[in-house]
Amino acid sequence: MKAKVHVTLKPGVLDPQGKAIAHALEALGFDGVADVRQGKYIEIDLEDGSGGGAEDRVNEMCEKLLANTVIENYRVEIES
Amino acid sequence: MKAKVHVTLKPGVLDPQGKAIAHALEALGFDGVADVRQGKYIEIDLEDGSGGGAEDRVNEMCEKLLANTVIENYRVEIES
Numbered sequence: 001m002k003a004k005v006h007v008t009l010k011p012g013v014l015d016p017q018g019k020a021i022a023h024a025l026e027a028l029g030f031d032g033v034a035d036v037r038q039g040k041y042i043e044i045d046l047e048d049g050s051g052g053g054a055e056d057r058v059n060e061m062c063e064k065l066l067a068n069t070v071i072e073n074y075r076v077e078i079e080s
Numbered sequence: 081m082k083a084k085v086h087v088t089l090k091p092g093v094l095d096p097q098g099k100a101i102a103h104a105l106e107a108l109g110f111d112g113v114a115d116v117r118q119g120k121y122i123e124i125d126l127e128d129g130s131g132g133g134a135e136d137r138v139n140e141m142c143e144k145l146l147a148n149t150v151i152e153n154y155r156v157e158i159e160s
Contacts, residue, residue, distance in 0.1 A: 006121055007121075008121070008123075018122075021122065021145070021146070024145055025141055025145060028141075028144055028145060030137065030140075030141055032126055032127040033124060033125070033126060033127070034125040034126065034127050035124075035125040036122060036123070036124050036125070037122070037123045038120065038121070038122050038123075039120075039121040039122070039123070040118065040119075040120065040121060041086055041087075041088065041118070041119040041120060041121040042098075042101065042116060042117070042118050042119070043088070043116070043117045043118075043119070044113060044115075044116050045113070045114040045115040045116070046112055046113060046114065047112040047113070047114050057110065060110075061105055061108075061110055064108055065101070065104055065105060065108060066101070
C-alpha cells in the first residue's frame, strides 16, 4: 500500500525558495511566470496487512513529523 | 493557469532524506513503514494568455532548472 503526501506552505506564508525559482526561470528567459511555490512530496510504502486506518495513521505521521502545521498544509492520498 | 510539477528521484538512486524520515517514523512508534522516498512538489502560476504550449514550456523548465535529469524524474500536470 502506498501513501502519497503533499506538504505545502499555507497561503500567505513567505516562500523564498519559490521566489528564487521564479527569478531563476525569468533569468533563463521564461516569461509569464506569475508565481512559484515549492512544497514537499513524500511517498510512503506501507507494509500490507498493516490494516485499515492507513489514512488515519498517515495523517498522524503528518501531524507529528512530516508537516509543520503552523505554516504548512498537508494532503494524503492512499493507493492500494 | 497553474502547472503542478512533481520531481522524484529515479528508482535505484539513494535517498538519505527518505531514509531519515523512515527512521524517525519508526522511532516515533509508527510500525509497518517499508520505505519512504522524498521528492519535490512545485506549483507554477502561469500568466493567462501565455498561450498554448504551456505543457511544453513547463517541460523545458524542468529540463533546464527544476529537475536534475541524471538522477530525477519529473511529471507535469497543467490545470487551467
